[in-house]
Amino acid sequence: LPLYQGGVFLRRIFGKHKQILLFILEQAHSSVERAGLLGGVKLRTLSPDSKRSLRGDTLRAAITEDREKGLIPFYVVATLGTTSSCAFDNLDEIGDVCQDLGVWLHVDAAYAGSAFICPEYRYLMKGIEKADSFNFNPHKWMFVNFDCSAMWLKQPRWIVDAFNVDPLYLKHDQQGSAPDYRHWQIPLGRRFRSLKLWFVLRLYGIENLQKLIRKHIALAHYFEELCIADERFEVVEEVIMGLVCFRLKGDNEINETLLRRINGRGKIHMVPSKIDDCYFLRLAICSRFIEESDVRESWEEIQAAANEVLQ
Structure with a gap:
């Protein structure tokens, strides 16, 4: 989910329940903490290993502990290329834990995600197939001017169901023929960011x-x-x-x-x-x-x- 809009998403799914829990690494971006504040959820930061990487056993222990306290762990943010030091979480291990325990796994690769166009760096994203959502920012390292943030969702219907408000005056004859991004976000309109990304891809290759x-x-x-x-x-x-x-x-x-x-x-x-x-x-x-x-x-x-x- 777009983290700045995460509050609406969380309230739609969980209603007024206050005992839900969001997990992040100590070096996770401040926008994740902001999403927790907007959603009114508890936020728990986890300590990394000696290489600044969040490991699966640490996450599993934390989820187990919090479930025993009556909390509902529902969302984990793994970071590939942290802002502070460009550290990489162990996505493969984290993904296994999230799949085993039924927790949404979001991957924040805002900066380093662009480097994965180079095959020799894709080892850093091992386990990406276990993620539910993935975000990276072409405006950080793909030479696109600000702002341009790319988002991938394994199940887009989760976001559509969370944001969908479809009054009669917004209906049209072409509904369903293409993704309608007003159902993916808070605003009805959307800036045409994809065009400038397209131009960069065409210009550079x-x-x-x-x-x-x-x-x-x-x-x-x-x-x-x-x-x-x-x-x-x-x-x-x-x-x-x-x-x-x-x-x-x-x-x-x-x-x-x-x-x-x-x-x-x-x-x-x-x-x-x-x-x-x-x-x-x-x-x-x-x-x-x-x-x-x-x-x-x-x-x-x-x-x-x-x-x-x-x-």
Whole structure:
């Protein structure tokens, strides 16, 4: 379900029942938490393993525990490419649990989903056939301008039944001949986002899109190598896609100062994150115009800011 509209969906299915439960990973996107607030449901965050991945046994134990408390676990969000560190949940294990226990499995692949057009990265989505819904954002990494979010549903009728209000003045002679998306959402109208996605696919083609994504991931690994070569820095999370999480060796305060200095210099802009009280900086490779020289220039800017901070 579209997470921002999840509240309506949940109320339609469960009415006024308040003891339903939504499961997410600690690093799940804030929109999932917002959906829980809109739906008036309990939200439970689960801890990942050492690789920041949610595992099936953790989920199964949590569902069993909450059912014993009289709660109704109904919805799990698995993330492929978390916002904070681009970590991947173990979708195959999670899918087995959801199928065994009758729980809806939604896959949030907002950023990393675009990379699955490259066959060599599809191992990260093993178990996708067990999902009930899947979402990714072409406006994040498929070079489509904002906003464009693609949604797949195993059983579209679940959403249609939840949103369907069909008064006489909205009926027409062509009903049933094509999907009527006013039954899939809150608004009656819908922006024509598919057209701009179609133009990008026509302009680039699959091979060029694959080439760009592979180039971005290679540049991320290039930046990773630059970080590792400077003994003052450390890479704090595994680099899988186009995101590098790094920091100065030391406490959080010095890294907060480093970020302020980098952004204050006005040449590049970075966004931080924090996991397990470890504050780090995030360099994202995402422009279709980026070259190795841009990565090198960004690294030199980071080094210059680090020199000022450490001095």
